[in-house]
Amino acid sequence: MSEKTVKFNIKRQENTESKPYWEEFEVPYRENMNVISALMEIQRNPVNTKGEKTTPVTWDMNCLEEVCGACSMVINGNARQSCTALIDQLDQPVKLEPMSTFPIVKDLQVDRSFMFDSLKRVKAWVPIDGTYDLGPGPRMPEKKRQTAYELSKCMTCGVCLEVCPNVNDSSKFMGAAPISQVRLFNLHPTGSMNKHERLDALMGVGGVAECGMAQNCVQACPKGIPLTTSIAAMQRETNFHMFKSFFGSDHEVE
Amino acid sequence: MSKQDSSFAIRRLHSLLGVIPLGVFLIQHLLVNHTATRSEEAFNTASEFMGNLPFVLFLEIFIIYIPILFHGIYGIYIAFTAKYNIGGAGYGWHSTYRNWMFSLQRISGVIAFVFIAIHVYQTRVQVFFGEEVNFDMVHQIVTNPAWLVFYIIGIIATVYHFANGLWSFMVTWGFTQSDRSQRVMSYVSAIIFVVVSFIGIQAILAFI
Numbered sequence: 001m002s003e004k005t006v007k008f009n010i011k012r013q014e015n016t017e018s019k020p021y022w023e024e025f026e027v028p029y030r031e032n033m034n035v036i037s038a039l040m041e042i043q044r045n046p047v048n049t050k051g052e053k054t055t056p057v058t059w060d061m062n063c064l065e066e067v068c069g070a071c072s073m074v075i076n077g078n079a080r081q082s083c084t085a086l087i088d089q090l091d092q093p094v095k096l097e098p099m100s101t102f103p104i105v106k107d108l109q110v111d112r113s114f115m116f117d118s119l120k121r122v123k124a125w126v127p128i129d130g131t132y133d134l135g136p137g138p139r140m141p142e143k144k145r146q147t148a149y150e151l152s153k154c155m156t157c158g159v160c161l162e163v164c165p166n167v168n169d170s171s172k173f174m175g176a177a178p179i180s181q182v183r184l185f186n187l188h189p190t191g192s193m194n195k196h197e198r199l200d201a202l203m204g205v206g207g208v209a210e211c212g213m214a215q216n217c218v219q220a221c222p223k224g225i226p227l228t229t230s231i232a233a234m235q236r237e238t239n240f241h242m243f244k245s246f247f248g249s250d251h252e253v254e
Numbered sequence: 255m256s257k258q259d260s261s262f263a264i265r266r267l268h269s270l271l272g273v274i275p276l277g278v279f280l281i282q283h284l285l286v287n288h289t290a291t292r293s294e295e296a297f298n299t300a301s302e303f304m305g306n307l308p309f310v311l312f313l314e315i316f317i318i319y320i321p322i323l324f325h326g327i328y329g330i331y332i333a334f335t336a337k338y339n340i341g342g343a344g345y346g347w348h349s350t351y352r353n354w355m356f357s358l359q360r361i362s363g364v365i366a367f368v369f370i371a372i373h374v375y376q377t378r379v380q381v382f383f384g385e386e387v388n389f390d391m392v393h394q395i396v397t398n399p400a401w402l403v404f405y406i407i408g409i410i411a412t413v414y415h416f417a418n419g420l421w422s423f424m425v426t427w428g429f430t431q432s433d434r435s436q437r438v439m440s441y442v443s444a445i446i447f448v449v450v451s452f453i454g455i456q457a458i459l460a461f462i
Contacts, residue, residue, distance in 0.1 A: 163339065163348070165336045165337050165338055165339055165353070165356060165357075166335070166336055166337075167337075168335070168336070168337040170334070170335045170337075171335040171336070203262040204261075204262070205261055207261075207262060208262075209261065209262045209265035209266065209426075210261070210265065212332075212336060212356050213352065213356060213421075213422050213425055214352055214353045214355075214356035214357075215350065215352040215353065215356075216339070216348065216350065216352075216353055219350055226433070228433070228436070229431055229432060229433065231425075232425050232428070232430065232431040232432075232436070233428075233431050235425055235426055235427070235428050236427075236428025236431060237428075238262065239266070239427060239428050240428075242262070242263070242266070
């Protein structure tokens with residue numbers, strides 16, 4: 001009867017409006033277990049440590065290899081992906097909380113629409129749609145490609161927003177991810193043709209000027225993206241853009 | 255949407271005013287105070303010179319009062335729209351140097367705002383009640399140990415706010431982008447904090 005188990009303490013919430021509460025679970029240990037496989041175990045047998053039958057814990061997941069960003073949650077105080085959170089590397093009881101900066105859908109599942117809406121606002125894409133073939137486009141210098149590749153690792157997981165002191169209910173700050181995406185698409189030779197539109201958006205409400213430079217984002221980013229360098233680069237770009245738009249006429253042709 | 259919005263310009267103005275003119279004024283003010291370490295007369299001469307600059311009221315209003323009110327009031331708004339997340343069990347990495355600086359910048363800003371308001375009342379406003387700004391006026395204030403402690407805390411908070419503000423000024427205006435340049439600027443700002451604090455404290459102690 002000395003079977004190894006894993007203890008969990010999970011912050012649960014029925015729906016967006018209801019009050020959160022903590023519930024403890026104990027699941028049988030398996031080798032190389034991650035947080036998601038433990039949550040699946042709870043889903044199979046939703047009984048808490050008191051032996052009471054309860055509702056299965058809800059969470060979000062998709063790729064299971066840390067590239068989609070969907071399964072982000074706060075594990076033992078750190079915002080990260082639950083797919084790569086290995087039980088063997090975690091202190092027990094494993095404390096699971098939803099990312100509090102986003103509206104909670106249910107239990108550990110959050111609504112990250114705020115971030116996707118920001119990506120739409122800053123036009124984080126390269127517009128190539130049209131009625132005829134635009135051709136291959138300009139070549140990208142290798143050095144730029146390397147930098148862009150690092151930035152392109154962003155999976156919009158929301159960890160940088162979760163840890164940011166300036167992303168909260170009383171501020172409209174969009175957080176690091178969308179700002180870094182502006183840098184990515186402005187680096188792109190074709191994307192840069194619309195860079196002024198993205199910079200305009202970054203200079204709007206909740207834009208780059210509202211960064212408080214606490215630099216938690218760059219520490220927390222699971223992909224190691226140089227977010228603070230991106231933000232600083234965009235601080236510089238938006239300054240040039242502001243001066244050019246006010247004093248100059250370059251922006252009319254560039 | 256973005257074109258009409260002015261928050262970007264306001265934030266940039268907030269950052270600029272913190273250094274020019276407010277930071278420059280802070281240094282100049284502390285240097286004038288520092289003349290008190292030489293003698294009472296030296297300070298009175300220096301403060302008289304400053305007080306008798308041509309168009310002094312105009313200078314005060316446009317270089318000090320308006321910038322400081324704008325910077326202070328908008329700064330308080332910024333300070334109260336943040337969610338502070340230093341420390342806490344399991345939140346080890348949250349206690350990073352820059353996150354501390356972020357929180358302290360806002361705390362010191364609020365302290366500086368209160369300190370400066372009281373300081374202006376105790377000195378500049380008293381002129382309207384027939385007092386004269388001189389060595390003796392400050393001496394009267396800081397011989398009370400409670401006020402002395404208050405002034406020292408106020409000076410340290412204000413100087414910290416300036417020194418660390420310089421760091422974010424350099425990022426805001428696009429000078430320091432790379433990790434390395436930002437790190438070097440952290441050292442520079444720490445040195446400025448120590449040196450300017452020293453000047454400020456040495457000056458205030460000379461009034462006892």
